[in-house]
Amino acid sequence: MNFFSPVRSVLSTIVYPIQTAASFPSDASKWMGEFFHDRKQLKEKNTQLEAINLSNSIRLQTLDDLERENMRLRELLGSSFRLHERVKVAEILAIDLDPFSQQVVIDKGERYGIFVGQPVLDATGVMGQVKQVSQFSSQVVLLTNPSHGIPVQVNRNGLRAVVTGRGLGKPLQLEHLPQNSDIRVGDLLVTSGLGGRFPVGYPVGRVMSVDSSSGQTFSDIKVEPAAKLATSREVLLVIAADSVEEIIRPELAGGDE
Amino acid sequence: MAVNKTAQGGGVIVLSIIVAALLTLIPLPDQVRLFRPEFVGLVLIYWTMATPHHIGISFSWCVGLLMDVMLGGTLGLLAFSYALIVYLVLQFHLQIRQYPMWQQALSVFTLVLLLQLLFVITESHGAGWRFWLPALSSMLIWPVMYTVLRSVRHTFHVR
Helix, strand or coil, X not given: CCCCHHHHHHHHHHHHHHHHHHHHHHHHHHHHHXXXXXXXXXXXXXXXXXXXXXXXXXXXXXXXXXXXXXXXXXXXXXXXXCCCCEEEEEEECXXXXXXXXXXXXXXXXXXXXXXXXXXXXXXCXXXXXEEEECCCCEEEEECCCCCCEEEEEECCCCCEEEEECCCCCCCEEEECCECCCCCCCCCEEEECCCCCCCCCCCEEEEEEEEECCCCCCECEEEEEECCCCCCCCEEEEEECCCCHHHHHHHHHHHCCC | CXXXXXXXXXXXXXXXXXXXXXXXXXXXXXXXXCCCCCHHXXXXXXXXXXXCCCCCHHHHHHHHHHHHHHHCCCCCHHHHHHHHHHHHHHHHHHHHHHCCHHHHHXXXXXXXXXXXXXXXXXXXXXXXXXXXXXXXXXXXXXXXXXXXXXXXHHHCCCC
């Protein structure tokens, strides 16, 4: 049903200059702001980042170890598991689309290997997925788009469900969970990887409220997105590794590197 | 000479539509972005009203198609909406020209409302009452748009 996909791709390449021009003022102001940072601010920021970097690298060391162990155990169990996704970094164009459609445009397109359905993350969680690619740019549907759903599981107990968008300024919704299901306020929801579109284990959001009033078939569960949907400028596009088999074999064979 | 003039007129019109498209895309603070008027629609309405022989239904359809792609909406929805609006203005341009400003603004309000109605019929987003704000802001900004575009038209002798 995608007869018009190529047409749209060509047309978006045509309108890309206008989109870039529209994002110019805010790009320029950002650039000016960076240019005129004073030395002291930069130094402070640098120290801050170094501290964050240090703590992150310490955590990464233990994570590496755990990851190996996890892979070996899964290998023993005979299950395949996607891990070690590679990512590409893209920037969101500073333009306003229709505020009700909950989409953004990023500055990487087909030329960088972006494809339709590719998961988009920011530093804190899942943002959405690529809806349309053209030569130089692509459109991303955010989680809050009313027609978007993402398969998730509760991190605490593995309960699976689907989170859907509810539009501008509204929280996400956890769909079709019966009244007696084990879910609490504050539960972290991560991607379940079912459906094969999103990689496993990335944070989607936290449960804000659970309303199980009698008379309703399902609980009314509101979810706050983990990603900073409104403020992020840089996004990560995930390229899923095919399966653990391809990665784990050379790594196990090569021993520790 | 006459050919040259027409070409220049077309250029000015296309340029004003591009500026309107930029205004549609430029990021605004959250408090005002919901009030963003339908700039491209307004520009199309003005040029159709003032110089009906320059703007055709197919031209506005093409503009709408490009806007659809730019805004990431359903392909063809804005194309159809703009074509419809321009058709209506073409039918009534002689009357609309004679209206006093407030009555013109009311007509603009109706036309933008019609455009938004088409959106509501075809797309399902939980937008609520805030969805209708652009019709209001388009009506309020119409006198400004009219004055600016008329001075542009007189400066560049678009007839």
